Amino acid sequence: MKENDFIHPYIPNSVPEVRDEMLRAVGLKSVYDVYSEIPERLRFKGVLDIPEAIQSEYALKRHVEQVLGKNKTCREYLNFLGAGCWQHYVPAVVDEIVNRSEFLTAYCGANYSDVGKYQARFEFNSLMAELLDIDAVSNPIYDWGDAAGRAIRMASRITGRNEVLVPKLTCPDRLGEIRQLCQLEEMSNAIAVILVAHDPETGLLDLNDLNTKLSDATAAVYYETPSYLGLIEDQGEEITRMAHKKGALSIGGVDPISLGILCPPGSYGADLIVGDLQPLGVHMSAGGGQSGFIAFRDEEIFIAECPLEIYSIMDTVEEGEYAFAEVRSDRTSYGSRDKGKDWVGTASGLWTIASAVYLSLMGPKGMKEIGEVIIKNSKYTQNLISSLPGVSIKFSQPHFKEFLVDFSASGKTIAQINAALLQEKIFGGKDISGEYPELGECALFCVTEIHTKEDLNRLYLALKEIV
Amino acid sequence: MKGIKLKKYHAPKYDEPLIMEIGVDGRRGIMVPQVDKEIDDTVGTLEDLIPAKSQRKKAPALPEIDQYHTLMHFLRLSQMTLGMETGIDIGEGTCTMKYSPKVNEELVRSPQMAEVHPLQPEKTLQGILEIAYELRNYLKAISGMDEFCFQTGGGAHATYINACITRKYFQERGELGTRNEVITTQFTHPCNAATPSTAGFRVIILPHKNGYPDLDALKSVVSERTAAIHMTNPEDTGLYNPVVDEFTKAVHDAGGLCFYDQANANGIMSVARAREAGFDACHFNLHKTFSSPHGCEGPAAGAYGCTEALAAYLPVPVVTKLSDAYHLDFDRPKSIGKVRSFYGNLPAVLRAYAWIRSMGPKGIKTTAEISILNNQYLEHLLSQIDGISYPYAEGKPRFEQIRYSMAKLKEETGLGSHEIQNRIVDFGIQSYWLSHHPYVVPEPFTPEPCETYSKEDIEYWATAIEQACKEARETPEIIESAPHNQAIHQIKDFSQAEDADRWAITWRAYKKKTKK
Numbered sequence A: 001m002k003e004n005d006f007i008h009p010y011i012p013n014s015v016p017e018v019r020d021e022m023l024r025a026v027g028l029k030s031v032y033d034v035y036s037e038i039p040e041r042l043r044f045k046g047v048l049d050i051p052e053a054i055q056s057e058y059a060l061k062r063h064v065e066q067v068l069g070k071n072k073t074c075r076e077y078l079n080f081l082g083a084g085c086w087q088h089y090v091p092a093v094v095d096e097i098v099n100r101s102e103f104l105t106a107y108c109g110a111n112y113s114d115v116g117k118y119q120a121r122f123e124f125n126s127l128m129a130e131l132l133d134i135d136a137v138s139n140p141i142y143d144w145g146d147a148a149g150r151a152i153r154m155a156s157r158i159t160g161r162n163e164v165l166v167p168k169l170t171c172p173d174r175l176g177e178i179r180q181l182c183q184l185e186e187m188s189n190a191i192a193v194i195l196v197a198h199d200p201e202t203g204l205l206d207l208n209d210l211n212t213k214l215s216d217a218t219a220a221v222y223y224e225t226p227s228y229l230g231l232i233e234d235q236g237e238e239i240t241r242m243a244h245k246k247g248a249l250s251i252g253g254v255d256p257i258s259l260g261i262l263c264p265p266g267s268y269g270a271d272l273i274v275g276d277l278q279p280l281g282v283h284m285s286a287g288g289g290q291s292g293f294i295a296f297r298d299e300e301i302f303i304a305e306c307p308l309e310i311y312s313i314m315d316t317v318e319e320g321e322y323a324f325a326e327v328r329s330d331r332t333s334y335g336s337r338d339k340g341k342d343w344v345g346t347a348s349g350l351w352t353i354a355s356a357v358y359l360s361l362m363g364p365k366g367m368k369e370i371g372e373v374i375i376k377n378s379k380y381t382q383n384l385i386s387s388l389p390g391v392s393i394k395f396s397q398p399h400f401k402e403f404l405v406d407f408s409a410s411g412k413t414i415a416q417i418n419a420a421l422l423q424e425k426i427f428g429g430k431d432i433s434g435e436y437p438e439l440g441e442c443a444l445f446c447v448t449e450i451h452t453k454e455d456l457n458r459l460y461l462a463l464k465e466i467v
Numbered sequence B: 001m002k003g004i005k006l007k008k009y010h011a012p013k014y015d016e017p018l019i020m021e022i023g024v025d026g027r028r029g030i031m032v033p034q035v036d037k038e039i040d041d042t043v044g045t046l047e048d049l050i051p052a053k054s055q056r057k058k059a060p061a062l063p064e065i066d067q068y069h070t071l072m073h074f075l076r077l078s079q080m081t082l083g084m085e086t087g088i089d090i091g092e093g094t095c096t097m098k099y100s101p102k103v104n105e106e107l108v109r110s111p112q113m114a115e116v117h118p119l120q121p122e123k124t125l126q127g128i129l130e131i132a133y134e135l136r137n138y139l140k141a142i143s144g145m146d147e148f149c150f151q152t153g154g155g156a157h158a159t160y161i162n163a164c165i166t167r168k169y170f171q172e173r174g175e176l177g178t179r180n181e182v183i184t185t186q187f188t189h190p191c192n193a194a195t196p197s198t199a200g201f202r203v204i205i206l207p208h209k210n211g212y213p214d215l216d217a218l219k220s221v222v223s224e225r226t227a228a229i230h231m232t233n234p235e236d237t238g239l240y241n242p243v244v245d246e247f248t249k250a251v252h253d254a255g256g257l258c259f260y261d262q263a264n265a266n267g268i269m270s271v272a273r274a275r276e277a278g279f280d281a282c283h284f285n286l287h288k289t290f291s292s293p294h295g296c297e298g299p300a301a302g303a304y305g306c307t308e309a310l311a312a313y314l315p316v317p318v319v320t321k322l323s324d325a326y327h328l329d330f331d332r333p334k335s336i337g338k339v340r341s342f343y344g345n346l347p348a349v350l351r352a353y354a355w356i357r358s359m360g361p362k363g364i365k366t367t368a369e370i371s372i373l374n375n376q377y378l379e380h381l382l383s384q385i386d387g388i389s390y391p392y393a394e395g396k397p398r399f400e401q402i403r404y405s406m407a408k409l410k411e412e413t414g415l416g417s418h419e420i421q422n423r424i425v426d427f428g429i430q431s432y433w434l435s436h437h438p439y440v441v442p443e444p445f446t447p448e449p450c451e452t453y454s455k456e457d458i459e460y461w462a463t464a465i466e467q468a469c470k471e472a473r474e475t476p477e478i479i480e481s482a483p484h485n486q487a488i489h490q491i492k493d494f495s496q497a498e499d500a501d502r503w504a505i506t507w508r509a510y511k512k513k514t515k516k
Helices: A016-026 A057-068 A092-098 A101-105 A115-132 A144-159 A172-182 A207-213 A236-245 A300-305 A333-339 A350-386 A414-423 A453-466 B037-043 B067-079 B102-109 B126-143 B155-172 B191-198 B215-221 B244-253 B346-382 B407-413 B417-427 B455-474 B476-480 B494-498 B507-514
Strands: A163-167 A192-196 A218-224 A249-254 A272-276 A292-296 A311-315 A322-326 A402-406 A442-446 B147-149 B181-185 B202-206 B226-232 B257-261 B281-285 B302-306 B318-322 B325-329
Touching: A016 B346, A016 B455, A057 B102, A057 B126, A057 B346, A092 A101, A092 A350, A092 B067, A101 A115, A101 A350, A101 B067, A115 A292, A115 A311, A115 A322, A115 A350, A115 B067, A115 B507, A144 A163, A144 A172, A144 A218, A144 A249, A144 A272, A144 A292, A144 A300, A163 A172, A172 A192, A192 A207, A207 A236, A218 A236, A236 A249, A311 B494, A322 B494, A333 B191, A333 B202, A350 A402, A350 A453, A350 B037, A350 B067, A414 A442, A414 A453, B102 B346, B126 B147, B126 B281, B126 B302, B126 B318, B126 B325, B126 B346, B147 B318, B155 B191, B155 B226, B155 B257, B155 B281, B155 B302, B181 B191, B181 B215, B191 B202, B191 B226, B191 B257, B202 B215, B215 B244, B226 B244, B244 B257, B346 B455, B407 B455, B417 B455, B417 B476, B455 B476
Parallel strands: A163 A192, A163 A218, A218 A249, A249 A272, B181 B202, B181 B226, B226 B257, B257 B281
Antiparallel strands: A272 A292, A311 A322, A402 A442, B147 B302, B281 B302, B318 B325
16 A cells, blocks of 8 residues: 555545556546646635544544543433424334435435335325324425525415515524525515514414404414413414405414424314424434425415425335325426426425324324423423512413523623523523524423423422522 | 446335335334423313414324334435435535545544534533634635625525625625625526525526627626626536636726625646635535535535625624634624524534544645546546537536436437436446536536546446447437336326426325325
8 A cells, every 4th residue: 555545444446556456447547647638727726624534433433522522412311492393202213214225325315225215204204294284295395494594485476475574573593594584575476574563462363463463465464372482372273364355365384292282283274284303302402403394275276385395105016006106396496497396405405204203103192192292391381480579470471391490680691691591501502592582581392201390399499599 | 348247236116115105003213201200290181281272283294103113104205216326426526525534424423513502501512602603714715705604504605695795795885775786607606696596686697608798798888777786606617717707807996895606616626726716705515515414405514604794794603713712693784694593513523623633734735636637537428429528618527427418319329318317327326417507508417427436437437328228329219218127117197396286395285185
């Protein structure tokens, strides 16, 4: 082996003898005969300024573990952060399946060689359709906010209108993603995002304000249940009716883990439903587990305007066999470039398989029980915390798993409270005093099935000391 | 090919029913934590806790299956998926189907990555922020750009934020009213046309001239209306555009910005960079070039890089380093804002970091060189097969991939790249991918034998193609009725997926439409 040879376990043809044999076969002295296509002025000269290779796998692992070890985890700390990424239990069978090499490494294999992937995806669609009570589900996109933006763009194309009504209390980051997809007002295809006020007492969408803002220009009304601040929005049916009366569509945003106990928007006629799959069997991974789903009515106009890939179950020449193929592939940017609907690209496909396994394990009883334990743990925590002096729960409407705690009357800021909680190895709720200064010193706490009564009492006792 | 024996492969075939068709009422796949008795006694019933209108009246019709059989079902589906690691995945060109190291998967699954909440205080995220910051530095070196962000959830998403950044840049200059055109080329990935169109730009697609993007055509359309060009190099054809800097110059001279889609970067890393070619911004796919697994079409990650002049517009947050601590910088008043929740796909960032650390500068150079060599070797083998050719620029070498054509085979046998695709999977290799839109190369297929694949893999793959082409001539019925060794047989009638009365996207829709 010469000094400059570099044999790497990930590169079988890095062995000099193999490389030279291949060069001889193709009649080249070196690959630089090919690189000679790149003019000198465009060449990078010198050595990349990156560290030398860590050659042994063991040393690499030690190194990365040492760096990653500077993170604190939600196993070491008691976590009450949610706000779009939620700590739920991931069943062992889900991890076993999503870590299967075949699923982990598959990509766009055609109809036959990856048929198991397509079947799992169809099962995901079918399971989600039952949970959401609606008939069509597409491939997912990056996250909830992107799914909401795509649904709004679909509604705008379907109705030929260019305004969307969105609750003022939508998660600011999600609203930012929606605005990014609704485009700047200078652009000819811009959709105006009009914010709808909330009832200051209940926190629910203010239907009078909605009524005022609904017009013949409204493409869709977007609402969420549970909302960003955890409230169960129970006016979905009225909102949908009001939207339909004006010829607009209704888009419901949901946390799918709530749907064993909460009524799905499909049951009262919502046209599109969006949300994030992360609660259904995907680890938090610092926000890496997000996946936005879109479901809609099984009508040609919805299929025609969907920018994402959609697959149908198909018959084969053998009776009783299932195959799968893409529905109207010329809709997408893969099929029609700039003439396609928005764009499609590699997004978050593996998490459909996680969610399919999750929902299959849970079944109807599991989904009901998990909804029940979450809402009851959450209520228990709300009761405990609101018994502290100067501390109250904001908004009277019932909550599902998240709730806003108002510490304004305690005289302490959220920053101070969270710093003190951190000392006790507790990640306190998300500080939203910067997002909504008008609400005062408020933090969004998230309680799920992973919290035991002891965990919740520990939070209460820690807060009692702090305030 | 001499001396290569194709495997007597057969895919696992289980006649596996749909999950919706199995199960027995009352069976449980998992037990969830139960409500603590004291909590249950104090908070009231579900009816007390949920407003009447929001209570779910009818349970979702999910299957009820025990754990062993749930596992068995999905294991069988996984076995009915060839994926990348069991089936020499040379065929999915432009996708760089490289090996995703298992040690990186172990790291991603560790609690220090998997059990971390993105909104934790910065000081509890120092490990992953350090990794993101260092990866930024490595990608700066590989591209010559000045700043990177990892917000985008895929490659196409990165081209979208380029359109958003372009828009913001010209809005600030008061030129957005006039600069409303984005130019791209025919053999650049379709997202480079689709994302500016979504962002509200008019899109101009340059034709090719003998396989190369046409510089004269660019000069004839570039104007004060030009906001940007989105292009790649080498393009889908594998041809390297040697005057790419004249493209960027023409656009810059007209006042536009230049974006480089680097999805095809694998063969030129450490040889040519975005900086020297005059680009203002570029992106890499961490799930292609930097080894993060493709995961059934995601989770993906685009790494978007740009020059100092555009850095102020990057989506928030950007990872920074101040006196030995890493920070998430949200205070960027000119930023285009949010494009994805939180900080992007950080597990993919971690894998890319670990892959680069395992390679070092020599390994990255070797990666590029071997990916080029592998492609020359495959070309050498495929060129010997009667019926296969590739158009344009005769005599010019291709870089890491080639868009071939089976037009001659089709003409002579009536069987082309669709039919051959159905057959090669019978030999235990992953199906190949045909072409991006537009289908200007007739009967296309686009293999990319990246550095992962051995000389023997390439020979096996070429032999499978050779055998299928031979069958097209000698025993066409085998090709016409393929596949034969897969879990299922040929799809009866693709028009089913075009017809609203017959397509079914979910099981409940299927039951309604077939009256089952």
